[in-house]
Amino acid sequence: MDTLRISDYRKRLEERALHPLLHTSKGYYLLVGFLLLVIGWGAFAYSNQLRQGLIVTGMRDRISWGLYITMFVFFIGISHAGTLISAILRVTKAGWRTPITRMAEFITVVALMVGGLMPMIDLGRPDRIQNLVLFGRWQSPLLWDVFAITTYLTGSIIYLYLPLIPDFALCRDRIAGKVSPLKRMFYRVLSLGWRDTPAQKKYLAIAMGMMAILIIPVAVSVHTVVSWIFAMTLREPWNNPMFGAYFVAGAIFSGMATLILLMAILRKVYHLHDYIKDQHFLNLGYMLAGFTLIMGYFNASEYITSGYKMAGEAPFHFNQMFNGPLAPMYWFYAIGGLVVPGLIMLIPITRTVTGVLVAAVLVNIAMFLERYFIVVGGLRVPLMAYPPSSYAPSWVEWSVMAGAFAGFSLIITVFVKVFPLLAVWEVAEHYEEERIKVPRKETEPEPALEPVPAARREVSRPRALRPEFGHNPGGDHGGAA
């Protein structure tokens, strides 16, 4: 295997990470054009809804929330990909995280922006949205969401931005001459005069450490209060004290699946194979498999405790989920979303990058369906003596949904061109650390290690002391989480 001197490694890393910022292919513009087209179509559909009211949707009095609220829950869910995963891995000092944290944080910020928009699109009177500020009642779960999501978005932007500062400085120093003056100014301003001094590094480390710890409870609270929109009502499947924890678990679950997909796409498009290794996919795949068990545990707890008693409308709810109109979605979720991804990671033959990708796609679809049958299923249980209602999204809702997914993709696509995809300095630092403090193997000769002052780490070491990450899956360091 090739081991690089640190300076060479760093040079190659910078080149690779900054490449997308400088080179844009025709395909990129085609993609942006296509996404804009889809967003435009969604906007057209929404303008229809603005003119005629929500009558253009499939929602009616009895099932009064539908695809929009499903998307809201789904997007807020995948926002947990980022910050939570990257923060937990940072706090637990899992070194392998460094090449994927930036992408995870992208997802968080973008998903929150798109997800936060969904309840506004769902409003009957979007022209009165200022009432939330003018007359907001803190007793309403909806207002908790407003607070939680804005706090989380602010925190996530800070958390995305902090590790970007040295990378902005890198852009300022390396590619300033090759980009437009506007972009140059953008990098200059946002790098906040970063000069890589020890003092700056110290303060950045403190700030990032604090944010990593602070953002975890915020992230947990966000999805908890999202679930409370439902759990604060008196409806059969929603009136459930477990809902908060269940939603948080589901959020992390779908977030990881989305992260895996984004990693796979960006790795392929921007040739990041040297940094995002197969082991990263496998590690996330193991986490995904772990979460299938947690989700299954939550489901079992819910179904057994309420199915044992069969109180109130529980029989109706079970029937609509297991054999009724929601059954196809439910069984796709249970089998495709929980059992199959777990098996994929369990069986050695399928435990590959392709296998993980298949699992991630399945989990994403399953979690979307799960959000759908939670929202629609909860409203479908009749409250009085009337026949159960039906709901099917209208073309307007489908179009807005397509627009939302296109918007999500577009913002990520633009981010890729403005921000370095990899946290260059963190990846480099991790590489250096790995090469300095290394677990020795019995067979390896004792390396001549001298303590190296931090400021002099740029000096290259004579030879590799440890194989690169990913080529040593059985090793005792940096393995699965």
Place this chain on the structure above:
Amino acid sequence: MDERNKVDRGKPRDRDNVRQRDALSRRQFLKVAGAGAVGIAVAGSGLAVVTAAARAADKPGPTGGDHLHPADATTSTRLRRWAMVIDLRSCDGCQSQGTPPQCTTACIQGHFAPEPIEWIQIYEHELPGGGTQFIPTPCQQCQNPPCVNVCPVGATWSTPEGVVLIDADRCIGCRMCMAACPYDRRFFTWTDPPKPPEAAFAQYHPERNFPLRKGVTSKCVFCPDLARAGRLPYCAQGCPNQAIYYGDLEEDLATNGKDVVALSKFLSENQTYRLKEDLGTKPRVFYIPGHGQAVGRDPFKHGRKPTEWPWMKNLEGAKTWTRSG
């Protein structure tokens, strides 16, 4: 302002201009229109028009605010606690009349409620031994109202009289209250509601709940303005069997238009119950168990005539929807 008419809200607003039930005075109309015109000229934005018009409409009108209607004046020291008792023994879903339920029809006529809005709706509920009973269901006027608890903007609130009202000028249409209501008693205006010409100049008031607005919720408001003027709610007026009693827990009296009863005694002696009492919502609508036996209904005679919206027939091509989708 009279204490009784004060509403429990963040901002004091004049809400006792309620008896001008169907009329808009010329001066008020000009005022609103004038404010609107000024708003357009100055701000050029729809938002300014809305706020300016709302502000103008909030001001006490020439007949509002400081002086009381005679009907109010006689009871001005009393804080009413409105309640309703529905005697299911006398409700046959208007099967014997051969008409759609008259309570619903009267409510629809009185409030110009468009199709499919039935603020009081008759559910046909199965009895344990087969057969059915009819349960007229208005808004239950909970004293621990889940809908009020979850409203993010205070657009729905409990008055000191115990009535849950909606401010259609403030509601943002999030439908959180519809998810929260365990009685399915909230209705959404999915598009511009049809409006008959005779209601063209009707002035909106939360206690009257008309004219409806697009994109907001609505529901039964218990007609406290009618009660204060000494009249029964439309549903009680419309019931041919006098099954609906309406009264005041404070004064301990209720009437169905024929008999006057001592409310507390009436409630206790007739084994009244409230819908989904175990939820702890504390409704102000009580039911006397029955299946129309007092008016000779056979519980095994199923069905009733479907509700009609008589005034809707005058409007060609008005946009309507269904409740269940």
